[in-house]
Amino acid sequence: MNGVELFLLGRTLMKIGEEALPTEGLGEQPTGVRTVLIVVSDVRAHPGSAVGEIASRTGLPQSAVSAAVARLREADAVVTEPDPRDRRRLLVRPAPRISDRVEEVRATSIDAALARALDTADPERVAEVAALLEELACHLTPQALTRLRD
Known part of the structure; x- marks a missing residue:
């Protein structure tokens, strides 16, 4: 596998992940799923962290981070508070309690989206590929991105 193939695989996996996320009842959202997931991961x-720090680490525009934080706050996934050293800045942290929406997203299976992407109805094949993805996820955690940027 070369860098281009790896990039294309990553893009395909992101699209499958986006397809697997439940969107019922959310309506149109100005901030893309990918942006929100990048922000929540950070x-x-x-x-x-302050919004500007998140933007700096992720490479996203500060306006996109602010919109994602607002969306995450509405979903009760994060809480914000003014920075005591600079009241103009907001500090963002994960919510102390996992919201119903976050629970729903985490509990949603990827099987249906994976089956569509694989063009198969064979549950054994879907389970096999899902297990391979879980193995890969054990090795390539979000901290891998931090190591790449350092």
Whole structure:
């Protein structure tokens, strides 16, 4: 596998992941799923960060991070508070309690989206590929991105 193939695989996996996420009842959202997931991943890795710090680490525009934080706050996935050292800045941290929406998203299986992507109705094949993805996820955690950026 070369870098282009790996990039295309990553893009395909992101699209399958987006397809697997439940969207019922959300309506149109100005902030893309991918952006929200990048922000929530960063907030989990760096609780208590300012929006500007999240933007710097993720490479996303500050306006996109602010919109994602607002969306996550509405879903009760994060909490914000003014920075005591600079009241103009908001500090973002994961919510102390997992919201019903976050529970729903985490509990949603990827099987249906994976079956569509694999063009198969064979549950054994879907389970086999899902197990391979779980193995890969054990090795390539979100911290791998931090190591790449350092």
